[in-house]
Amino acid sequence: MTIRTIATQPIDGQKPGTSGLRKKTRVFMQSHFLENFVQATLDAIGGAEGKTFVLGGDGRYFSPQVAQVILRMCAANGAAKVIVGQNALLSTPAASHLIRLNKTDGGFIMSASHNPGGLDEDFGLKFNMANGGPAPESVTDAIHQATTRITEYRVLEAHDVDLARIGATRLGDMAVEVVDPVTDYANLMETLFDFPKLRDMFAAGFRMRFDAMCAITGPYATEILERRLGAHEGTVVNGTPLPDFGGMHPDPNPTWAKDLMDVMFAADGPDFGAASDGDGDRNMVVGKNTYVSPSDSLAVLAANAYLAPGYRGGIAGVARSMPTSAAADRVAEALGVAAFETPTGWKFFGNLLDAGKVTLCGEESFGTGSDHVREKDGLWAVLLWLNVLAERGQTVAEILADHWAQYGRNYYSRHDYEALPVDQASAMVDGLRTRLAELPGTEAEGMEIAAADDFAYTDPVDGSVSRGQGLRVSFTDGSRFVIRLSGTGTEGATLRLYLERYVAGPGGLDLDVQEALAPVAMAAERLAGIRGTSGREGPDVIT
Ligand code: VG1
Numbered sequence: 001m002t003i004r005t006i007a008t009q010p011i012d013g014q015k016p017g018t019s020g021l022r023k024k025t026r027v028f029m030q031s032h033f034l035e036n037f038v039q040a041t042l043d044a045i046g047g048a049e050g051k052t053f054v055l056g057g058d059g060r061y062f063s064p065q066v067a068q069v070i071l072r073m074c075a076a077n078g079a080a081k082v083i084v085g086q087n088a089l090l091s092t093p094a095a096s097h098l099i100r101l102n103k104t105d106g107g108f109i110m111s112a113s114h115n116p117g118g119l120d121e122d123f124g125l126k127f128n129m130a131n132g133g134p135a136p137e138s139v140t141d142a143i144h145q146a147t148t149r150i151t152e153y154r155v156l157e158a159h160d161v162d163l164a165r166i167g168a169t170r171l172g173d174m175a176v177e178v179v180d181p182v183t184d185y186a187n188l189m190e191t192l193f194d195f196p197k198l199r200d201m202f203a204a205g206f207r208m209r210f211d212a213m214c215a216i217t218g219p220y221a222t223e224i225l226e227r228r229l230g231a232h233e234g235t236v237v238n239g240t241p242l243p244d245f246g247g248m249h250p251d252p253n254p255t256w257a258k259d260l261m262d263v264m265f266a267a268d269g270p271d272f273g274a275a276s277d278g279d280g281d282r283n284m285v286v287g288k289n290t291y292v293s294p295s296d297s298l299a300v301l302a303a304n305a306y307l308a309p310g311y312r313g314g315i316a317g318v319a320r321s322m323p324t325s326a327a328a329d330r331v332a333e334a335l336g337v338a339a340f341e342t343p344t345g346w347k348f349f350g351n352l353l354d355a356g357k358v359t360l361c362g363e364e365s366f367g368t369g370s371d372h373v374r375e376k377d378g379l380w381a382v383l384l385w386l387n388v389l390a391e392r393g394q395t396v397a398e399i400l401a402d403h404w405a406q407y408g409r410n411y412y413s414r415h416d417y418e419a420l421p422v423d424q425a426s427a428m429v430d431g432l433r434t435r436l437a438e439l440p441g442t443e444a445e446g447m448e449i450a451a452a453d454d455f456a457y458t459d460p461v462d463g464s465v466s467r468g469q470g471l472r473v474s475f476t477d478g479s480r481f482v483i484r485l486s487g488t489g490t491e492g493a494t495l496r497l498y499l500e501r502y503v504a505g506p507g508g509l510d511l512d513v514q515e516a517l518a519p520v521a522m523a524a525e526r527l528a529g530i531r532g533t534s535g536r537e538g539p540d541v542i543t
Protein backbone atom coordinates (compact mmCIF):
# COMPACT_ATOMS: atom_id res chain seq x y z
CA MET A 1 0.00 0.00 0.00
CA THR A 2 1.33 3.38 -0.98
CA ILE A 3 1.17 6.59 0.96
CA ARG A 4 0.22 9.42 -1.37
CA THR A 5 0.99 13.06 -0.71
CA ILE A 6 -1.64 15.17 -2.41
CA ALA A 7 -1.09 18.86 -3.20
CA THR A 8 -3.93 21.07 -2.01
CA GLN A 9 -4.81 24.67 -1.25
CA PRO A 10 -6.49 26.31 1.74
CA ILE A 11 -10.28 26.31 1.57
CA ASP A 12 -12.21 29.14 3.20
CA GLY A 13 -14.68 28.54 5.99
CA GLN A 14 -12.92 25.81 7.98
CA LYS A 15 -13.18 27.52 11.36
CA PRO A 16 -14.73 25.21 13.98
CA GLY A 17 -17.76 26.71 15.76
CA THR A 18 -19.38 26.01 19.13
CA SER A 19 -18.92 22.29 18.58
CA GLY A 20 -16.65 21.29 15.71
CA LEU A 21 -16.91 22.14 12.02
CA ARG A 22 -20.47 22.03 10.66
CA LYS A 23 -21.34 22.60 7.03
CA LYS A 24 -23.86 21.57 4.47
CA THR A 25 -23.08 17.97 3.50
CA ARG A 26 -22.40 19.03 -0.09
CA VAL A 27 -19.75 21.43 1.17
CA PHE A 28 -18.03 18.60 3.03
CA MET A 29 -18.24 16.55 -0.18
CA GLN A 30 -16.31 19.12 -2.20
CA SER A 31 -12.95 18.00 -3.44
CA HIS A 32 -10.24 18.19 -0.70
CA PHE A 33 -12.60 19.81 1.84
CA LEU A 34 -12.67 16.89 4.27
CA GLU A 35 -9.04 15.92 3.67
CA ASN A 36 -7.82 19.47 4.29
CA PHE A 37 -9.65 19.65 7.60
CA VAL A 38 -8.48 16.24 8.79
CA GLN A 39 -4.84 16.95 7.87
CA ALA A 40 -5.06 20.39 9.54
CA THR A 41 -6.42 18.73 12.68
CA LEU A 42 -3.64 16.14 12.76
CA ASP A 43 -1.01 18.85 12.13
CA ALA A 44 -2.49 21.11 14.82
CA ILE A 45 -2.27 18.41 17.48
CA GLY A 46 1.38 17.76 16.70
CA GLY A 47 0.96 14.96 14.16
CA ALA A 48 -0.45 11.45 14.40
CA GLU A 49 2.80 9.50 14.63
CA GLY A 50 2.43 6.57 17.03
CA LYS A 51 -0.91 7.81 18.34
CA THR A 52 -4.17 6.00 18.98
CA PHE A 53 -7.52 7.56 18.14
CA VAL A 54 -11.20 6.74 18.48
CA LEU A 55 -13.53 7.16 15.51
CA GLY A 56 -17.30 7.11 15.26
CA GLY A 57 -20.37 9.21 14.74
CA ASP A 58 -24.12 9.48 14.65
CA GLY A 59 -24.47 7.56 11.38
CA ARG A 60 -25.66 10.48 9.33
CA TYR A 61 -25.41 10.59 5.54
CA PHE A 62 -21.80 10.59 4.24
CA SER A 63 -20.36 9.18 7.51
CA PRO A 64 -19.35 5.78 6.06
CA GLN A 65 -17.24 7.47 3.38
CA VAL A 66 -15.76 9.98 5.82
CA ALA A 67 -14.77 7.20 8.22
CA GLN A 68 -12.75 5.50 5.47
CA VAL A 69 -10.98 8.74 4.56
CA ILE A 70 -10.10 9.44 8.20
CA LEU A 71 -8.76 5.89 8.61
CA ARG A 72 -6.62 6.17 5.46
CA MET A 73 -5.29 9.56 6.52
CA CYS A 74 -4.51 8.41 10.08
CA ALA A 75 -2.63 5.45 8.59
CA ALA A 76 -0.72 7.69 6.18
CA ASN A 77 0.17 10.05 9.01
CA GLY A 78 1.70 7.25 11.07
CA ALA A 79 -1.01 6.59 13.65
CA ALA A 80 -0.52 3.35 15.58
CA LYS A 81 -4.17 2.45 15.98
CA VAL A 82 -7.75 3.59 15.52
CA ILE A 83 -10.62 2.17 17.58
CA VAL A 84 -13.82 2.43 15.53
CA GLY A 85 -17.43 1.86 16.54
CA GLN A 86 -19.03 -0.88 14.44
CA ASN A 87 -20.38 0.60 11.20
CA ALA A 88 -18.63 3.83 12.25
CA LEU A 89 -21.33 4.43 14.87
CA LEU A 90 -20.67 5.95 18.28
CA SER A 91 -22.73 8.37 20.29
CA THR A 92 -20.76 11.42 21.36
CA PRO A 93 -20.72 10.42 25.06
CA ALA A 94 -19.76 6.85 24.11
CA ALA A 95 -16.88 8.18 22.00
CA SER A 96 -15.75 10.31 24.93
CA HIS A 97 -15.86 7.25 27.17
CA LEU A 98 -13.87 5.08 24.73
CA ILE A 99 -11.18 7.77 24.43
CA ARG A 100 -10.80 7.75 28.22
CA LEU A 101 -11.25 4.02 28.80
CA ASN A 102 -8.57 3.11 26.29
CA LYS A 103 -6.27 5.99 27.27
CA THR A 104 -6.08 7.10 23.65
CA ASP A 105 -4.76 10.37 22.25
CA GLY A 106 -8.19 11.65 21.22
CA GLY A 107 -10.84 10.96 18.65
CA PHE A 108 -12.84 12.07 15.66
CA ILE A 109 -16.61 12.40 16.01
CA MET A 110 -18.59 12.56 12.78
CA SER A 111 -21.75 14.48 13.58
CA ALA A 112 -23.57 17.74 13.21
CA SER A 113 -25.46 16.80 16.36
CA HIS A 114 -28.95 18.30 16.50
CA ASN A 115 -28.77 19.55 12.88
CA PRO A 116 -30.73 17.52 10.30
CA GLY A 117 -28.80 15.02 8.15
CA GLY A 118 -28.85 14.04 4.47
CA LEU A 119 -27.34 15.05 1.16
CA ASP A 120 -29.02 18.46 1.37
CA GLU A 121 -28.67 18.87 5.12
CA ASP A 122 -25.72 19.04 7.48
CA PHE A 123 -22.52 17.17 8.21
CA GLY A 124 -19.99 17.84 10.93
CA LEU A 125 -16.62 16.76 12.24
CA LYS A 126 -15.17 17.35 15.68
CA PHE A 127 -11.90 16.42 17.34
CA ASN A 128 -11.82 15.44 21.01
CA MET A 129 -8.69 15.42 23.15
CA ALA A 130 -7.13 12.69 25.29
CA ASN A 131 -9.34 13.70 28.23
CA GLY A 132 -12.35 12.74 26.09
CA GLY A 133 -13.56 16.32 25.76
CA PRO A 134 -13.98 18.62 22.77
CA ALA A 135 -10.79 20.40 21.73
CA PRO A 136 -10.46 23.68 23.62
CA GLU A 137 -10.35 27.01 21.81
CA SER A 138 -6.54 27.05 21.71
CA VAL A 139 -6.62 23.83 19.66
CA THR A 140 -9.59 24.74 17.44
CA ASP A 141 -7.82 28.04 16.69
CA ALA A 142 -4.66 26.11 15.78
CA ILE A 143 -6.71 23.81 13.53
CA HIS A 144 -8.25 26.81 11.81
CA GLN A 145 -4.80 28.38 11.35
CA ALA A 146 -3.54 25.15 9.83
CA THR A 147 -6.43 25.08 7.35
CA THR A 148 -5.36 28.51 6.09
CA ARG A 149 -1.78 27.38 5.39
CA ILE A 150 -2.23 23.83 4.16
CA THR A 151 -0.35 22.82 1.02
CA GLU A 152 -0.64 19.03 1.08
CA TYR A 153 -2.22 16.09 2.83
CA ARG A 154 -1.28 12.43 3.16
CA VAL A 155 -3.54 9.52 2.45
CA LEU A 156 -2.97 5.79 2.13
CA GLU A 157 -4.03 4.16 -1.09
CA ALA A 158 -6.04 1.20 0.17
CA HIS A 159 -9.32 -0.68 0.06
CA ASP A 160 -12.09 0.19 2.48
CA VAL A 161 -11.84 -1.40 5.92
CA ASP A 162 -14.81 -3.66 6.71
CA LEU A 163 -16.36 -1.74 9.59
CA ALA A 164 -19.31 -4.10 9.92
CA ARG A 165 -17.13 -6.86 11.40
CA ILE A 166 -16.17 -6.54 15.06
CA GLY A 167 -12.53 -7.38 15.73
CA ALA A 168 -8.96 -6.42 14.96
CA THR A 169 -7.65 -5.76 11.48
CA ARG A 170 -4.94 -3.66 9.85
CA LEU A 171 -4.71 -0.82 7.40
CA GLY A 172 -1.12 -0.64 6.19
CA ASP A 173 0.99 -0.42 9.34
CA MET A 174 -1.90 0.83 11.44
CA ALA A 175 -4.05 -1.37 13.68
CA VAL A 176 -7.81 -0.97 13.39
CA GLU A 177 -10.08 -2.32 16.08
CA VAL A 178 -13.80 -2.40 15.37
CA VAL A 179 -15.76 -2.46 18.64
CA ASP A 180 -19.39 -2.78 19.64
CA PRO A 181 -20.52 0.82 20.10
CA VAL A 182 -22.84 0.14 23.02
CA THR A 183 -21.29 -2.36 25.45
CA ASP A 184 -18.61 -0.29 27.19
CA TYR A 185 -20.96 2.66 27.54
CA ALA A 186 -23.77 0.54 28.96
CA ASN A 187 -21.31 -1.00 31.43
CA LEU A 188 -20.28 2.46 32.56
CA MET A 189 -23.91 3.37 33.21
CA GLU A 190 -24.29 0.26 35.39
CA THR A 191 -21.51 1.55 37.64
CA LEU A 192 -23.27 4.90 38.16
CA PHE A 193 -26.90 3.97 38.68
CA ASP A 194 -28.87 1.49 40.76
CA PHE A 195 -29.90 -0.90 37.98
CA PRO A 196 -31.57 -3.45 40.33
CA LYS A 197 -33.76 -0.70 41.77
CA LEU A 198 -34.66 0.57 38.29
CA ARG A 199 -35.46 -2.99 37.17
CA ASP A 200 -37.85 -3.28 40.13
CA MET A 201 -39.48 0.02 39.21
CA PHE A 202 -40.12 -1.12 35.63
CA ALA A 203 -41.27 -4.54 36.84
CA ALA A 204 -43.79 -2.80 39.10
CA GLY A 205 -45.40 -1.17 36.07
CA PHE A 206 -43.52 2.11 35.61
CA ARG A 207 -44.11 3.21 32.03
CA MET A 208 -41.71 5.21 29.92
CA ARG A 209 -41.31 6.43 26.35
CA PHE A 210 -37.88 7.19 24.93
CA ASP A 211 -37.83 8.90 21.53
CA ALA A 212 -34.46 8.34 19.88
CA MET A 213 -35.56 10.48 16.91
CA CYS A 214 -34.05 7.97 14.40
CA ALA A 215 -30.64 9.01 15.67
CA ILE A 216 -27.74 7.36 17.46
CA THR A 217 -29.19 6.70 20.92
CA GLY A 218 -31.63 4.07 19.62
CA PRO A 219 -29.26 1.11 20.09
CA TYR A 220 -28.01 2.46 23.43
CA ALA A 221 -31.49 3.10 24.83
CA THR A 222 -32.78 -0.27 23.62
CA GLU A 223 -29.89 -2.13 25.25
CA ILE A 224 -30.04 -0.22 28.53
CA LEU A 225 -33.75 0.47 29.02
CA GLU A 226 -35.35 -2.55 27.40
CA ARG A 227 -32.71 -5.27 27.77
CA ARG A 228 -30.83 -4.42 30.95
CA LEU A 229 -33.64 -2.66 32.86
CA GLY A 230 -36.59 -4.67 31.57
CA ALA A 231 -38.70 -1.78 30.30
CA HIS A 232 -41.43 -2.96 27.93
CA GLU A 233 -40.46 -3.63 24.34
CA GLY A 234 -41.55 -0.54 22.46
CA THR A 235 -40.43 1.82 25.22
CA VAL A 236 -37.83 3.08 22.76
CA VAL A 237 -39.43 4.60 19.66
CA ASN A 238 -37.68 5.74 16.47
CA GLY A 239 -34.87 3.50 17.68
CA THR A 240 -33.08 2.72 14.42
CA PRO A 241 -30.42 5.27 13.40
CA LEU A 242 -31.10 6.44 9.84
CA PRO A 243 -28.75 8.49 7.61
CA ASP A 244 -31.36 11.25 7.30
CA PHE A 245 -32.98 10.67 10.72
CA GLY A 246 -36.13 9.71 8.85
CA GLY A 247 -36.42 13.30 7.70
CA MET A 248 -36.76 14.42 11.32
CA HIS A 249 -34.92 17.25 12.98
CA PRO A 250 -33.11 15.31 15.73
CA ASP A 251 -33.29 18.13 18.25
CA PRO A 252 -35.04 17.09 21.47
CA ASN A 253 -37.20 20.07 22.35
CA PRO A 254 -40.97 20.60 22.51
CA THR A 255 -41.04 21.79 18.90
CA TRP A 256 -39.07 19.01 17.22
CA ALA A 257 -40.05 16.22 19.62
CA LYS A 258 -43.72 17.16 19.40
CA ASP A 259 -44.86 13.52 19.16
CA LEU A 260 -43.36 12.82 22.54
CA MET A 261 -44.93 15.94 24.02
CA ASP A 262 -48.34 14.90 22.68
CA VAL A 263 -48.02 11.42 24.19
CA MET A 264 -46.85 12.79 27.54
CA PHE A 265 -49.70 15.28 27.73
CA ALA A 266 -52.40 12.78 26.69
CA ALA A 267 -54.87 11.42 29.24
CA ASP A 268 -53.24 7.98 29.52
CA GLY A 269 -49.65 9.14 29.03
CA PRO A 270 -46.70 7.21 30.47
CA ASP A 271 -44.98 8.16 33.73
CA PHE A 272 -41.84 9.46 32.12
CA GLY A 273 -40.68 10.54 28.69
CA ALA A 274 -37.35 11.48 27.18
CA ALA A 275 -35.74 12.24 23.85
CA SER A 276 -32.20 12.74 22.67
CA ASP A 277 -30.49 14.38 19.72
CA GLY A 278 -28.58 13.28 16.63
CA ASP A 279 -25.37 12.35 18.44
CA GLY A 280 -26.92 11.40 21.78
CA ASP A 281 -25.47 14.09 24.00
CA ARG A 282 -28.69 16.06 24.53
CA ASN A 283 -31.76 15.11 26.50
CA MET A 284 -35.27 16.37 26.94
CA VAL A 285 -37.07 15.11 30.01
CA VAL A 286 -40.86 15.14 30.34
CA GLY A 287 -43.14 13.92 33.10
CA LYS A 288 -46.82 13.13 32.78
CA ASN A 289 -48.30 16.53 31.82
CA THR A 290 -45.02 18.11 32.91
CA TYR A 291 -42.29 19.64 30.78
CA VAL A 292 -38.94 20.04 32.54
CA SER A 293 -36.85 22.95 31.32
CA PRO A 294 -33.20 21.96 30.87
CA SER A 295 -32.08 24.61 33.35
CA ASP A 296 -34.44 23.20 35.97
CA SER A 297 -33.34 19.68 35.09
CA LEU A 298 -29.73 20.56 35.89
CA ALA A 299 -30.77 22.09 39.22
CA VAL A 300 -32.95 19.11 40.19
CA LEU A 301 -30.21 16.65 39.25
CA ALA A 302 -27.62 18.64 41.21
CA ALA A 303 -29.87 18.63 44.27
CA ASN A 304 -30.66 14.91 43.99
CA ALA A 305 -27.54 13.35 42.49
CA TYR A 306 -26.54 11.88 45.85
CA LEU A 307 -29.47 9.46 45.48
CA ALA A 308 -27.60 7.58 42.72
CA PRO A 309 -24.71 5.25 43.63
CA GLY A 310 -22.20 7.07 41.41
CA TYR A 311 -22.72 10.34 43.29
CA ARG A 312 -23.46 9.10 46.79
CA GLY A 313 -20.47 10.97 48.16
CA GLY A 314 -21.91 14.28 46.97
CA ILE A 315 -20.82 16.59 44.20
CA ALA A 316 -17.74 18.81 44.10
CA GLY A 317 -19.46 21.68 42.31
CA VAL A 318 -21.76 22.63 39.44
CA ALA A 319 -20.99 24.46 36.22
CA ARG A 320 -23.47 25.94 33.78
CA SER A 321 -23.15 27.92 30.59
CA MET A 322 -23.79 31.63 31.05
CA PRO A 323 -27.20 31.69 29.28
CA THR A 324 -28.43 28.76 31.44
CA SER A 325 -30.66 29.88 34.31
CA ALA A 326 -29.21 30.40 37.76
CA ALA A 327 -31.41 27.66 39.26
CA ALA A 328 -28.38 25.39 39.64
CA ASP A 329 -26.45 28.15 41.47
CA ARG A 330 -29.08 28.17 44.20
CA VAL A 331 -28.65 24.44 44.69
CA ALA A 332 -24.86 24.80 44.79
CA GLU A 333 -25.20 27.50 47.41
CA ALA A 334 -27.47 25.33 49.55
CA LEU A 335 -25.07 22.40 49.21
CA GLY A 336 -22.11 24.62 50.02
CA VAL A 337 -20.29 23.73 46.78
CA ALA A 338 -18.83 25.92 44.05
CA ALA A 339 -20.85 27.17 41.07
CA PHE A 340 -19.19 28.17 37.78
CA GLU A 341 -20.51 30.14 34.82
CA THR A 342 -18.84 29.37 31.49
CA PRO A 343 -19.33 30.37 27.85
CA THR A 344 -21.67 28.30 25.68
CA GLY A 345 -20.25 24.96 24.51
CA TRP A 346 -19.11 21.87 26.35
CA LYS A 347 -15.44 22.50 25.61
CA PHE A 348 -15.44 25.09 28.41
CA PHE A 349 -16.34 22.49 31.06
CA GLY A 350 -13.35 20.23 30.38
CA ASN A 351 -10.79 21.98 32.56
CA LEU A 352 -13.21 22.28 35.50
CA LEU A 353 -14.03 18.58 35.27
CA ASP A 354 -10.39 17.53 34.86
CA ALA A 355 -9.40 19.63 37.88
CA GLY A 356 -12.14 18.05 40.00
CA LYS A 357 -13.75 21.43 40.61
CA VAL A 358 -17.17 20.30 39.39
CA THR A 359 -19.05 17.01 39.13
CA LEU A 360 -22.15 18.14 37.23
CA CYS A 361 -22.40 20.48 34.23
CA GLY A 362 -25.30 21.69 32.16
CA GLU A 363 -26.54 23.95 29.43
CA GLU A 364 -29.98 25.38 28.73
CA SER A 365 -29.81 23.71 25.31
CA PHE A 366 -30.87 20.31 26.69
CA GLY A 367 -27.36 19.29 27.73
CA THR A 368 -26.45 17.77 31.08
CA GLY A 369 -23.51 15.65 32.09
CA SER A 370 -21.02 14.75 34.77
CA ASP A 371 -17.39 13.84 35.27
CA HIS A 372 -18.03 10.26 34.03
CA VAL A 373 -17.12 11.48 30.52
CA ARG A 374 -16.14 14.85 29.05
CA GLU A 375 -19.24 15.44 26.93
CA LYS A 376 -22.83 16.08 27.79
CA ASP A 377 -24.71 12.82 27.93
CA GLY A 378 -28.37 12.38 27.03
CA LEU A 379 -28.98 8.85 28.29
CA TRP A 380 -26.98 9.49 31.44
CA ALA A 381 -29.33 12.36 32.32
CA VAL A 382 -32.34 10.14 31.66
CA LEU A 383 -30.93 7.39 33.88
CA LEU A 384 -30.14 9.83 36.66
CA TRP A 385 -33.71 11.12 36.51
CA LEU A 386 -34.99 7.52 36.64
CA ASN A 387 -32.77 6.82 39.64
CA VAL A 388 -34.09 9.94 41.39
CA LEU A 389 -37.69 8.99 40.58
CA ALA A 390 -37.12 5.48 41.93
CA GLU A 391 -35.55 6.73 45.16
CA ARG A 392 -38.04 9.50 45.84
CA GLY A 393 -41.16 7.60 44.78
CA GLN A 394 -42.64 10.84 43.46
CA THR A 395 -43.81 11.99 40.05
CA VAL A 396 -41.80 14.44 37.96
CA ALA A 397 -44.41 17.13 38.72
CA GLU A 398 -44.09 16.56 42.46
CA ILE A 399 -40.31 16.69 42.33
CA LEU A 400 -40.40 19.98 40.44
CA ALA A 401 -42.98 21.49 42.81
CA ASP A 402 -40.89 20.50 45.82
CA HIS A 403 -37.78 21.92 44.19
CA TRP A 404 -39.37 25.31 43.47
CA ALA A 405 -40.89 25.46 46.95
CA GLN A 406 -37.43 25.01 48.41
CA TYR A 407 -35.32 27.14 46.08
CA GLY A 408 -37.77 29.43 44.30
CA ARG A 409 -38.33 29.25 40.56
CA ASN A 410 -36.22 30.62 37.74
CA TYR A 411 -38.74 31.08 34.94
CA TYR A 412 -36.78 30.50 31.77
CA SER A 413 -37.22 30.37 28.03
CA ARG A 414 -35.12 30.65 24.88
CA HIS A 415 -36.45 32.29 21.74
CA ASP A 416 -34.64 31.44 18.50
CA TYR A 417 -34.84 33.55 15.36
CA GLU A 418 -33.45 31.29 12.66
CA ALA A 419 -31.92 31.86 9.23
CA LEU A 420 -31.69 35.63 9.55
CA PRO A 421 -29.50 37.47 7.04
CA VAL A 422 -26.00 37.37 8.57
CA ASP A 423 -25.42 41.11 8.23
CA GLN A 424 -28.76 41.95 9.82
CA ALA A 425 -28.22 39.65 12.79
CA SER A 426 -24.70 40.95 13.37
CA ALA A 427 -25.94 44.53 13.15
CA MET A 428 -28.56 43.89 15.84
CA VAL A 429 -26.01 42.38 18.21
CA ASP A 430 -23.37 45.03 17.42
CA GLY A 431 -25.94 47.79 17.89
CA LEU A 432 -26.83 46.61 21.38
CA ARG A 433 -23.19 45.99 22.25
CA THR A 434 -22.21 49.59 21.60
CA ARG A 435 -24.98 50.80 23.94
CA LEU A 436 -24.29 48.40 26.84
CA ALA A 437 -22.22 50.87 28.86
CA GLU A 438 -24.97 53.48 28.97
CA LEU A 439 -27.76 51.05 30.01
CA PRO A 440 -27.25 50.56 33.78
CA GLY A 441 -29.56 52.86 35.75
CA THR A 442 -31.99 53.31 32.85
CA GLU A 443 -35.42 51.69 32.59
CA ALA A 444 -37.05 49.39 30.08
CA GLU A 445 -40.69 48.31 30.42
CA GLY A 446 -40.76 49.72 33.93
CA MET A 447 -37.80 47.61 35.04
CA GLU A 448 -34.50 49.17 36.06
CA ILE A 449 -31.37 47.85 34.42
CA ALA A 450 -28.78 46.82 36.99
CA ALA A 451 -25.94 45.70 34.73
CA ALA A 452 -25.13 45.10 31.08
CA ASP A 453 -22.02 43.58 29.55
CA ASP A 454 -20.51 41.38 26.87
CA PHE A 455 -19.64 38.15 28.69
CA ALA A 456 -15.95 37.33 28.89
CA TYR A 457 -14.62 34.24 30.65
CA THR A 458 -11.31 33.60 32.29
CA ASP A 459 -10.74 29.88 32.69
CA PRO A 460 -9.94 29.37 36.40
CA VAL A 461 -7.64 26.46 35.58
CA ASP A 462 -5.44 27.61 32.68
CA GLY A 463 -6.15 31.36 32.75
CA SER A 464 -7.19 31.48 29.08
CA VAL A 465 -9.63 34.28 28.24
CA SER A 466 -12.64 33.95 25.89
CA ARG A 467 -14.36 37.20 24.95
CA GLY A 468 -17.54 38.10 23.11
CA GLN A 469 -19.56 35.21 24.54
CA GLY A 470 -22.97 36.88 24.66
CA LEU A 471 -24.60 40.16 25.65
CA ARG A 472 -26.33 40.07 29.01
CA VAL A 473 -28.64 42.66 30.47
CA SER A 474 -29.86 42.18 34.03
CA PHE A 475 -32.51 44.08 35.96
CA THR A 476 -32.67 45.09 39.60
CA ASP A 477 -35.46 42.55 40.27
CA GLY A 478 -33.16 39.69 39.28
CA SER A 479 -34.58 39.20 35.80
CA ARG A 480 -32.27 39.18 32.79
CA PHE A 481 -31.97 38.53 29.11
CA VAL A 482 -29.04 37.35 27.05
CA ILE A 483 -28.50 37.67 23.32
CA ARG A 484 -25.97 35.77 21.26
CA LEU A 485 -25.53 34.35 17.80
CA SER A 486 -25.48 30.60 17.30
CA GLY A 487 -22.18 28.94 16.42
CA THR A 488 -23.61 25.66 15.14
CA GLY A 489 -25.84 26.70 12.25
CA THR A 490 -25.01 26.22 8.59
CA GLU A 491 -27.41 28.68 6.99
CA GLY A 492 -27.67 32.41 7.65
CA ALA A 493 -27.52 33.47 11.28
CA THR A 494 -29.56 32.23 14.22
CA LEU A 495 -30.11 34.75 16.97
CA ARG A 496 -30.83 33.34 20.40
CA LEU A 497 -32.67 35.39 23.02
CA TYR A 498 -32.54 33.87 26.50
CA LEU A 499 -35.08 35.12 29.07
CA GLU A 500 -35.05 34.59 32.81
CA ARG A 501 -37.03 35.80 35.82
CA TYR A 502 -36.75 34.65 39.41
CA VAL A 503 -39.70 34.23 41.76
CA ALA A 504 -38.80 33.31 45.32
CA GLY A 505 -42.25 31.91 46.25
CA PRO A 506 -44.30 30.73 48.02
CA GLY A 507 -46.72 32.58 45.69
CA GLY A 508 -46.28 32.84 41.94
CA LEU A 509 -44.59 29.49 41.36
CA ASP A 510 -47.19 28.20 38.88
CA LEU A 511 -47.38 30.93 36.28
CA ASP A 512 -47.43 30.28 32.57
CA VAL A 513 -43.76 30.51 31.55
CA GLN A 514 -44.20 32.80 28.55
CA GLU A 515 -46.55 35.09 30.49
CA ALA A 516 -44.15 35.27 33.40
CA LEU A 517 -41.38 36.27 31.00
CA ALA A 518 -43.38 38.64 28.82
CA PRO A 519 -42.05 41.84 30.45
CA VAL A 520 -38.45 40.66 30.02
CA ALA A 521 -39.14 39.74 26.39
CA MET A 522 -40.64 43.17 25.79
CA ALA A 523 -37.67 44.87 27.40
CA ALA A 524 -35.36 42.87 25.15
CA GLU A 525 -37.36 43.88 22.10
CA ARG A 526 -37.26 47.52 23.22
CA LEU A 527 -33.46 47.40 23.56
CA ALA A 528 -32.45 45.09 20.72
CA GLY A 529 -35.33 45.52 18.25
CA ILE A 530 -35.17 41.95 16.99
CA ARG A 531 -38.71 41.77 15.66
CA GLY A 532 -38.64 45.35 14.47
CA THR A 533 -35.44 44.91 12.50
CA SER A 534 -36.06 41.41 11.16
CA GLY A 535 -39.72 41.95 10.38
CA ARG A 536 -40.45 38.61 12.04
CA GLU A 537 -43.63 38.32 14.07
CA GLY A 538 -42.05 36.06 16.62
CA PRO A 539 -39.37 33.44 17.20
CA ASP A 540 -39.16 30.31 15.04
CA VAL A 541 -38.54 28.02 17.99
CA ILE A 542 -39.40 28.55 21.64
CA THR A 543 -37.88 26.23 24.23
C1 VG1 B 1 -25.76 25.13 20.60
C2 VG1 B 1 -26.16 25.28 22.05
C3 VG1 B 1 -24.98 24.99 22.95
C4 VG1 B 1 -24.43 23.60 22.64
C5 VG1 B 1 -24.10 23.49 21.17
C6 VG1 B 1 -23.68 22.09 20.78
O1 VG1 B 1 -24.76 26.06 20.28
O2 VG1 B 1 -26.67 26.56 22.29
O3 VG1 B 1 -25.38 25.10 24.29
O4 VG1 B 1 -23.28 23.35 23.40
O5 VG1 B 1 -25.25 23.81 20.39
O6 VG1 B 1 -24.66 21.16 21.10
P1 VG1 B 1 -25.06 27.44 19.51
O7 VG1 B 1 -23.73 28.07 19.29
O8 VG1 B 1 -25.79 27.07 18.27
O9 VG1 B 1 -25.94 28.22 20.44
V1 VG1 B 1 -24.79 19.75 20.17
O10 VG1 B 1 -25.74 18.69 20.96
O11 VG1 B 1 -25.51 20.35 18.78
O12 VG1 B 1 -23.29 19.38 19.76
Ligand code: CO
Residues within 6 Å of the ligand: 092, 113, 114, 277, 278, 279, 280, 281, 282
Ligand atom coordinates in the same frame (compact mmCIF):
# COMPACT_ATOMS: atom_id res chain seq x y z
CO1 CO C 1 -25.57 16.88 20.26
